[in-house]
Structure formats: structure tokens, C-alpha cells
Amino acid sequence: xxxxxxxxxxITKTFPGVKAxxxxxxxxxxxxxxxxxxxxxxxxxxxxxxxxGIYPYGTYEGDIIYNGQVCKFSNIKDSEKLGIVIIHQELAxxxxxxxGENMYLGNECGHKFAIDWNKTYSEADKYLKMVGLEESxxxxxxxxxxxxxxxxxxxxxxxxNAKLLILDExxxxxxxxxSRALLDLMLSFKKQGMTMIIITHxxxxxxxxxxxxxVVRDGSTIETIDNHGKEPxxxxxxxxxxVGRELTNRFPKRENIKIGDIKMEVDHWTVHHPLYPERKxxxxxxxxxxxxxxxxxxxxxxxxxxELAMSIFGQSYGVNFSGELKLDGKHVKLRKSEADAIRHKIxxxxxxxxxxxxxxxxxxxxxxxxxxxxxxSNRSVIDGDKEYAVAEEYREKLKIKTPSVExxxxxxxxxxxxxxxxxxxxxxxxxxLLLDEPxxxxxxxxxxxxxxxxxxxxxxxxxxxxxxxELPEVLGMSDRIYIMNEARIVGEMxxxxxxQENIMAVxxxxxxGV
Amino acid sequence: xxxxxxxxxxxxxxxxLIILLLVYLFFLVLTKGSIFNPSSFTELINQNAYVYILGVxxxxxxxxxxxxxxxxGAFVCLLGAFGGVFMIVRGMEPGVSILLMLLIGxxxxxxxGFLIAYVHIPPWIATLAGxxxxxxxxxxxxxxxxxxxxxxxxxxxxxxxxxxxxxxxEKGVFNVPCLVFGMLAAAAVVLIIFLSRRSRLAKGYExxxxxxxxxxxxLSAAVIILVMTKLSxxxxxxxxLLWVAGIVLIYSxxxxxxxxxxxxxxxxxNMETARLSGVNTRRIMFLAYLNMAVLTAIATxxxxxxxxxxxxxxxxxxxxxxxxxxxxxxxxxxxxxxxVFGMVVGATLIGIINLGMSLISLDANYQxxxxxxxxxxxxxxxxLSKKRDT
Numbered sequence: 054x055x056x057x058x059x060x061x062x063x064i065t066k067t068f069p070g071v072k073a074x075x076x077x078x079x080x081x082x083x084x085x086x087x088x089x090x091x092x093x094x095x096x097x098x099x100x101x102x103x104x105x106g107i108y109p110y111g112t113y114e115g116d117i118i119y120n121g122q123v124c125k126f127s128n129i130k131d132s133e134k135l136g137i138v139i140i141h142q143e144l145a146x147x148x149x150x151x152x153g154e155n156m157y158l159g160n161e162c163g164h165k166f167a168i169d170w171n172k173t174y175s176e177a178d179k180y181l182k183m184v185g186l187e188e189s190x191x192x193x194x195x196x197x198x199x200x201x202x203x204x205x206x207x208x209x210x211x212x213x214n215a216k217l218l219i220l221d222e223x224x225x226x227x228x229x230x231x232s233r234a235l236l237d238l239m240l241s242f243k244k245q246g247m248t249m250i251i252i253t254h255x256x257x258x259x260x261x262x263x264x265x266x267x268v269v270r271d272g273s274t275i276e277t278i279d280n281h282g283k284e285p286x287x288x289x290x291x292x293x294x295x296v297g298r299e300l301t302n303r304f305p306k307r308e309n310i311k312i313g314d315i316k317m318e319v320d321h322w323t324v325h326h327p328l329y330p331e332r333k334x335x336x337x338x339x340x341x342x343x344x345x346x347x348x349x350x351x352x353x354x355x356x357x358x359x360e361l362a363m364s365i366f367g368q369s370y371g372v373n374f375s376g377e378l379k380l381d382g383k384h385v386k387l388r389k390s391e392a393d394a395i396r397h398k399i400x401x402x403x404x405x406x407x408x409x410x411x412x413x414x415x416x417x418x419x420x421x422x423x424x425x426x427x428x429x430s431n432r433s434v435i436d437g438d439k440e441y442a443v444a445e446e447y448r449e450k451l452k453i454k455t456p457s458v459e460x461x462x463x464x465x466x467x468x469x470x471x472x473x474x475x476x477x478x479x480x481x482x483x484x485x486l487l488l489d490e491p492x493x494x495x496x497x498x499x500x501x502x503x504x505x506x507x508x509x510x511x512x513x514x515x516x517x518x519x520x521x522x523e524l525p526e527v528l529g530m531s532d533r534i535y536i537m538n539e540a541r542i543v544g545e546m547x548x549x550x551x552x553q554e555n556i557m558a559v560x561x562x563x564x565x566g567v
Numbered sequence: 568x569x570x571x572x573x574x575x576x577x578x579x580x581x582x583x584l585i586i587l588l589l590v591y592l593f594f595l596v597l598t599k600g601s602i603f604n605p606s607s608f609t610e611l612i613n614q615n616a617y618v619y620i621l622g623v624x625x626x627x628x629x630x631x632x633x634x635x636x637x638x639x640g641a642f643v644c645l646l647g648a649f650g651g652v653f654m655i656v657r658g659m660e661p662g663v664s665i666l667l668m669l670l671i672g673x674x675x676x677x678x679x680g681f682l683i684a685y686v687h688i689p690p691w692i693a694t695l696a697g698x699x700x701x702x703x704x705x706x707x708x709x710x711x712x713x714x715x716x717x718x719x720x721x722x723x724x725x726x727x728x729x730x731x732x733x734x735x736x737e738k739g740v741f742n743v744p745c746l747v748f749g750m751l752a753a754a755a756v757v758l759i760i761f762l763s764r765r766s767r768l769a770k771g772y773e774x775x776x777x778x779x780x781x782x783x784x785x786l787s788a789a790v791i792i793l794v795m796t797k798l799s800x801x802x803x804x805x806x807x808l809l810w811v812a813g814i815v816l817i818y819s820x821x822x823x824x825x826x827x828x829x830x831x832x833x834x835x836x837n838m839e840t841a842r843l844s845g846v847n848t849r850r851i852m853f854l855a856y857l858n859m860a861v862l863t864a865i866a867t868x869x870x871x872x873x874x875x876x877x878x879x880x881x882x883x884x885x886x887x888x889x890x891x892x893x894x895x896x897x898x899x900x901x902x903x904x905x906x907v908f909g910m911v912v913g914a915t916l917i918g919i920i921n922l923g924m925s926l927i928s929l930d931a932n933y934q935x936x937x938x939x940x941x942x943x944x945x946x947x948x949x950x951l952s953k954k955r956d957t
Contacts, residue, residue: 409839
């Protein structure tokens with residue numbers, strides 16, 4: 054048996070009123086990839102914050118034994134000195150600075166008073182090569198994509214002499230291609246003897262890279278599963294541990310499917326990039342949605358799905374529009390106005406709930422009524438009681454877990470925030486809902502609830518366009534699927550015909566030669 | 568009985584009000600009670616009318632994302648100069664002059680709002696131009712119309728509108744209408760507190776306990792009646808108070824109860840979310856600066872009516888006073904949070920410090936030093952008291 058590099062023993066961490074971690078035990082062997090899975094709020098991040106010294110020694114009970122020594126970190130610098138480096142889910146890079154500057158931020162190399170830029174950039178280039186980046190470390194971070202930025206984060210960790218690398222949801226903002234590249238990079242680090250802990254919601258990734266899987270639930274470690282068997286551990290097996298019950302079906306069954314007439318249709322829809330007007334971000338797209346139908350749009354990141362949805366929603370993205378939008382078979386005069394789209398009963402539920410979906414500094418109540426203030430006001434005077442009643446109604450309907458609708462949205466978990474976002478748009482009473490990655494970054498339980506909401510919407514006769522980069526989700530939820538690649542729709546399939554293989558085949562074929 | 572916890576919660580919620588009280592008591596001792604004289608109350612209101620009025624305008628700008636208007640002080644000077652030319656040099660009717668000055672304010676507001684909302688010039692740069700230009704322009708207008716560089720006096724009828732008294736009586740003669748008005752206002756406040764509590768309870772929402780509501784009513788009624796009694800002894804209700812109270816009440820209503828007011832908070836909370844929720848974000852930015860210019864015009868009326876003259880230095884640092892009132896009053900410097908009531912508390916605190924120091928005739932330079940440190944201390948105390956046990 055290999056040497057145990059890290060052992061966390063009987064860790065208990067209490068916040069006022071809440072026991073976030075209760076007697077947690079974790080053992081990580083040297084040179085393995087250890088996955089930490091669990092629902093949002095289960096305590097994974099808290100555990101890693103204890104380990105990296107963000108919660109200093111003395112604020113928790115229990116012991117951290119690293120390399121045979123009991124550690125008493127008082128801040129994050131202490132843990133980094135020993136080679137424990139954590140890469141947080143939200144990228145912590147400064148977009149205006151160069152890659153090199155970012156990598157040595159707070160860790161500048163040089164003498165007492167001056168930074169040695171030659172050394173900085175040559176060292177940085179060395180680490181960039183190790184993560185497989187060809188870019189020079191002298192270019193600005195904002196000029197490279199999210200996938201590469203994630204790699205820069207890893208290079209930054211390597212520059213700190215990491216021996217134990219903790220990756221918190223490293224692939225949550227990456228597309229499948231970049232995710233796979235990142236996971237392969239992890240596997241190659243493992244060969245070189247690096248030890249890693251990965252926190253992720255994507256269970257296929259877990260079974261792909263992890264040697265051991267520890268399941269955390271409600272602040273306790275439930276079990277550690279070995280992933281060295283002949284067969285990789287099945288996702289259902291992990292889910293059972295996470296939710297404490299068998300999820301017989303990851304996607305709820307649709308009941309009384311009644312698909313009606315075509316509600317919304319776009320014809321030869323073309324949109325150009327707002328900054329580079331010669332570039333088409335949506336290229337001659339024609340598609341339609343029928344009443345009561347869930348239409349999936351699958352495509353890799355950058356395929357133009359978000360751009361398509363946003364441009365339909367009051368031309369909120371892009372320039373130089375051409376094409377036709379029809380509602381109920383009638384031509385709609387296009388205007389560049391989100392309010393106009395809402396009047397036409399179209400809703401765009403963003404993929405970026407924090408960035409442009411919610412106002413985090415406001416209450417659930419205020420966020421819920423936001424897109425339809427007119428309905429709770431009288432001659433533009435808001436009826437506070439009505440607003441409260443509406444928020445309460447949606448809190449119950451969507452099972453938003455909160456003590457009160459006066460709670461600030463910023464204090465909610467990702468899943469609950471997503472529900473508030475849905476509540477906001479459901480209250481706007483749209484006929485067409487464009488859902489952009491509605492389950493991104495939320496846990497299995499909350500995902501299931503969101504799926505149920507989508508099914509209810511369809512059963513109520515709404516048209517749902519479900520944009521997702523998770524293939525199983527698109528397959529499990531849709532009645533019909535459009536496949537997008539490089540700004541165009543490259544295929545359309547009925548749900549019965551669609552499989553992972555033939556969808557990928559369509560994408561691969563479309564990418565070449567045409 | 569009231570336990571420690573709920574007392575502490577109440578203290579924390581009203582930290583700035585408590586600071587206000589402490590500062591007042593401090594000056595009460597230092598001025599040997601003269602800050603409690605009836606004339607001090609009138610003075611406090613008249614001297615600070617512009618802080619309340621500009622503070623309301625600045626609040627609306629800051630709500631949209633921490634944006635400020637640097638030009639309002641200099642614009643007061645320019646408008647004052649125009650006022651002087653209209654009323655004193657040309658001898659125009661005050662009513663016509665007021666209208667013309669308002670129109671100039673609206674014109675500047677439209678221009679500024681257009682630049683900021685539709686051309687996307689950062690507000691502090693767009694208003695910096697006015698900050699630099701208007702005082703120069705105002706001063707040159709004044710000096711080309713008068714040898715002394717100031718125009719005075721404004722017609723009595725103009726002064727009566729913005730610096731007069733309602734039903735005036737001689738000093739020392741008790742002014743009955745003033746106290747009656749005060750009692751009516753106090754009764755209205757108490758009524759509102761209890762009616763809103765009852766309607767909340769009837770609908771099954773959380774509401775203040777009877778004790779809390781009683782404490783709140785008694786305190787606010789006592790303050791109103793005290794102030795109005797003092798004013799009754801000093802010749803009656805100053806017209807400035809009506810202007811300030813009217814503006815404060817109207818904007819309290821707009822910010823807390825109307826959709827437009829809500830949109831200001833949403834734009835400041837997250838501009839992109841606001842846009843994608845169908846809020847016309849440009850219109851809100853436009854309105855913020857148009858509104859600011861109109862309120863600046865009204866503030867100008869109260870200022871020149873009080874000083875009875877238009878001069879080069881009028882309005883100096885007014886923009887800073889308005890910003891301080893907002894910041895001390897808990898308005899977020901990054902937008903999306905703050906209330907008219909908070910700003911009023913902040914402005915009153917600044918006013919009491921100013922008045923107290925001039926009553927003890929502290930050297931003007933030291934006054935600035937004291938003001939700077941007291942404001943900093945107040946904000947530090949406020950932030951620390953909110954931070955604890957969270």
C-alpha cells in the first residue's frame with residue numbers, strides 16, 4: 054500500500070447555528086487522484102477550506118496530518134508552503150494582466166524591492182509548457198479562452214511547487230473538449246507522482262479520472278469507493294451515496310404530452326458578432342417550437358447556442374440581424390428591445406445566473422417580481438403585499454429552500470438561485486421559454502427538481518427550448534433535438550432516434566470540409 | 568420584557584441615529600445649551616436645506632451604480648448668476664425667473680443625461696466638465712453685471728417663497744398654526760405605523776410587536792412635536808422646511824413604492840440583469856441626471872434666497888456635502904442600496920456638526936478637520952456595528 058500523504062481526522066467545523074462538518078475523515082494516498090463528491094452544501098468546500106488554512110487552526114476540531122506531521126495552518130500561505138495548493142471554482146485571474154503576472158501574483162519572484170521580470174516570464178513559460186499551453190506568458194489573460202485560463206490556473210499552482218493539488222469544479226465552465234483535455238492532463242500529472250483532490254458534480258469525470266471517490270453528505274463522509282475494479286464505478290452507484298437513496302430515474306417522466314401547433318418559428322436567422330461585425334455568430338438558422346414541446350439544442354460551447362437564444366430574445370446580443378421571426382404563424386416586426394420580447398411572451402433564462410440573471414444584493418421577492426413588475430403594481434405603484442404573496446407562491450411551487458422570501462439571493466445555494474431565476478421568468482408568464490444551461494453547477498437533487506419544473510411547464514402548454522452542453526440531459530428531456538455547430542444548425546432529430554453516438558457523429562461530420 | 572438581544576438588534580439597526588443623538592448631546596454640552604434654542608432649529612433647517620435636496624438627487628445617481636454628479640455645486644453658482652441677472656439686473660418677475668432657471672436646469676439635465684446614458688461617457692468625467700466650467704461662467708456673468716462681482720438683493724417676494732415663514736409671527740410670540748401642524752404630522756406618523764402594522768398582521772406577515780410599534784411611534788411623535796414647538800417659538804414654519812419635507816417625502820415614496828424607483832435599485836444592483844429583464848437601463852441613467860439637475864435648480868432657489876445674493880463662491884463644495892450625506896447615510900458607493908431616510912439622517916448629522924461648530928465659533932480650518940474626522944468615525948462605527956456577529 055502506498056504512503057498516506059494526507060489524513061484529515063475527525064474534523065468538525067461549526068458555524069453559528071450550523072454544524073457544517075461533523076466528524077469527517079479523509080485519507081489521500083500519495084500519487085492518487087481522489088474525488089470528492091456530494092450535493093451542494095454537503096460540506097466539500099468547507100472541508101477544503103479547512104485543509105488549505107482559510108479556516109485557521111483552532112476554528113475547527115480534529116487533526117490534519119500531512120506527510121506524517123500534524124499541521125496547524127493559520128492562513129493559506131502556510132499550507133501553500135507545504136505544497137497544498139487549491140484552485141477555486143471561480144477563476145481568480147486578473148484579465149488585464151499578462152499570464153506571467155497572474156501566475157506570480159502574490160508570489161512574485163525577484164529581490165526584495167524589484168520584480169525580476171526576465172525570470173518571471175521564463176519560469177512562467179516553463180510551467181505553461183507543462184500544462185500544454187503554447188501561448189507566451191507575456192500576453193494578456195483576457196485574450197485567451199476560459200479553457201486555457203483554467204490551464205493557466207493550474208500552471209500557477211505548479212509554480213507554487215504544488216505537491217497536493219486541489220481542484221474545485223475545474224471543468225464547470227469548460228466545454229467537453231476542454232474538460233477532457235484537462236482530465237487527461239490530470240492523469241499525466243498523476244504519472245509524474247502528483248497527488249490531486251478533485252471536487253466535481255460531473256460524475257462521468259469522476260469515474261474517468263479518480264482512483265478513489267469519497268462521498269460527502271450533510272457534513273459527514275459517507276463512504277469511500279475504490280475505482281480500481283474492472284468496470285468503472287457506475288454513476289448510479291455514486292448518486293446513491295450522494296442522495297442517500299436510489300435515484301431510479303435521473304429524468305422525470307413526462308406525463309400527458311400534448312404537442313400543439315407551431316408557436317414560434319425563426320427563418321434564415323443570421324446574427325453577427327457585436328465587436329467583429331464580419332463574423333457570423335448565428336448563420337442562417339431556421340427552427341421552430343410547438344406548444345407543449347421541449348426542444349433541445351445541443352452543441353459544444355461556442356457553437357452559437359447562447360447567441361441564437363439571446364438574439365431571438367429582443368436582439369439582446371449581436372448586430373446586423375437578418376431573417377424572420379414568427380409567432381403563431383404571424384410575422385413579428387423586429388425591435389432591439391428586451392421589453393418588447395417580454396411583451397411578446399418570450400423569456401430568456403440565462404446560463405449566467407450571477408452575472409446577468411439575478412440581482413444578488415436584492416431579496417428573493419424583488420428578484421421574483423423583476424421581469425413583470427407591472428403585474429403587481431397599480432399605475433406604477435408597487436403593491437407590496439401582492440409582491441410578497443407572489444414570491445411566497447413561487448417559493449412553495451418551486452420548493453425554494455429559504456427561511457423567508459426577504460432573504461438576499463446572494464445567500465442562497467446555486468440550485469436555489471437557479472429556482473429563483475426560473476421563478477422570475479415563470480412569473481413573467483411567457484409562452485416561449487429559452488432555457489440556457491438551466492442546470493449548470495447545481496447538484497443532482499436540485500437538477501431533478503428543475504427537470505420536473507420543465508416538464509410541468511411543457512404540460513401547461515408552454516414551449517421550452519432547452520439549451521445544454523450535457524448530452525444525457527438533452528436526450529433525457531427533449532421531444533426533439535436540434536444540433537448546432539459553428540453557428541449553424543447541422544441536424545435535427547426526434548428524441549426516439551437520437552443517441553449520444555449519432556449526435557456526436559453529426560457534429561463531427563459537419564465540422565469538416567463543408 | 569425587552570431582552571438584551573433585541574435591544575442590541577435595535578441599536579445595530581439604528582446605529583447612525585444613535586450617533587446623531589450622541590453628537591447632538593456632545594454639542595449640547597459644548598454650546599452650553601444654545602444648540603437647543605429655537606433659533607438653532609430654524610438655522611439647522613435653513614442652512615442645510617441644500618444638503619437634503621442635493622442629497623436626494625445624488626442618492627438617485629448613486630443608486631444607479633455609485634455614480635455621482637460633481638457639477639452640482641458649480642451649477643448652483645451658474646444658476647444663481649442667471650437668477651441675479653433675471654431678477655435684479657433685468658427686474659423680471661420672480662415667477663418667470665424661477666421658470667426660466669428651472670428650464671435651464673432641465674436643459675442641462677437633458678444634455679448631461681444624454682451624454683451619460685446614450686453616449687456612455689463615465690458620469691464623473693461628464694460632470695467634471697461642468698464642475699470646471701460652470702463656476703467660471705457664473706463668475707464672469709456676475710462680474711460683467713456688477714462691479715463687486717455679486718448681485719443683491721433678490722426681491723422680497725422671491726425670498727418669501729424659499730426663505731420665508733408660513734403664517735409668520737414675531738419672535739417669542741407663540742405660533743399656533745406651527746404647533747397644530749406639528750401635532751397633525753405626529754398623529755399622521757403614528758397612524759401610519761399602526762395601520763401598516765395592522766394590515767400586515769391581517770395578511771399574516773411578520774410585523775413589529777405592539778411594544779416596538781409603540782416605542783417607534785412615541786419617539787417619532789416626540790421628535791416632530793419637539794421640533795415644531797421650537798419652531799413655534801421662533802416665528803413659525805420656515806418655507807424651506809416645506810420644500811425639504813415635500814421633496815424628501817416624494818422621493819421616499821418613489822424609491823420605495825414605485826416601479827421606476829425599483830428600477831433604479833435594479834440597475835445599480837446588476838446592470839446586465841436589469842437589461843435582460845426588460846428594464847430600459849439607459850432611460851434610468853438619463854432620468855437620474857435629469858432629476859439631479861432639476862433638484863439642483865430647486866436647491867439654488869433656497870440657497871440664493873437665504874444669502875439674498877448671487878456671488879462667485881456660492882455652491883462651493885456642495886457636491887461633496889451631498890455625497891457625504893449619502894455615504895454617511897449608508898448609501899452604497901457601488902450602487903443598488905440606500906434609502907432617502909438614511910440620507911436624511913446623514914445630512915442631519917453633517918448639519919448638526921456644522922451648526923455646533925459655528926455656535927462655539929471654532930476656527931474655520933479646525934472646523935474642516937473636525938468634520939473630516941467625525942464623518943470618518945461615524946462611517947467606521949456604522950460599518951463595524953453592522954459587521955459584528957455576522
